[in-house]
Amino acid sequence: MQLSEAQKTVDEWINTIGIRYYQELTNTAILMEEVGEVARLMARMYGEQSFKNPADALTAEEDLADEMADVLFVLICLANQTGVDLTEALRKNLEKKTKRDAQRHADNEKLKS
Known part of the structure; x- marks a missing residue:
């Protein structure tokens, strides 16, 4: 699914099943809750924290994917509400990063190990 399709699909879902958008704030x-x-999950799967319930580790990868999808869904909602075209925004952001970081990462000794 393209970003533009995702924005349209989320908008359709919100305006039918979701009734209306929540306010932007x-x-x-x-x-922020979804990012948390x-x-x-990242702290428990890749960091030093352990799962409070060891059984939760069995579904962690599926849970992580679902939580990431929740983040994307709400971000798309905010983009729709504020008139941001995510395809264009991402294109411009990658262009900015490419110009700014052309040598920065190649010269970073921390990334060479």
Whole structure:
């Protein structure tokens, strides 16, 4: 699915099943909550923290994918609400990073090991 398709699909879902968009500030708070859920799983799967319930480790990869999808969904909601074309925004962002970081990462000794 292309980003533009995703934006349209989320908009259709919101306006039918979801009834309407939450206010932008509410969606920003929800986005932070969802990012926190991704961080919690990352800390347990790749960091030093362990799962409180060892059985949770069995579904961790599926849970991580679902939480990342939640982050993407809410980010798309915010983009739709604020008139951001995510395809164009990402294109411009990659262009900026490419110009800015053309030598930066190649010269970074920390990345060479």
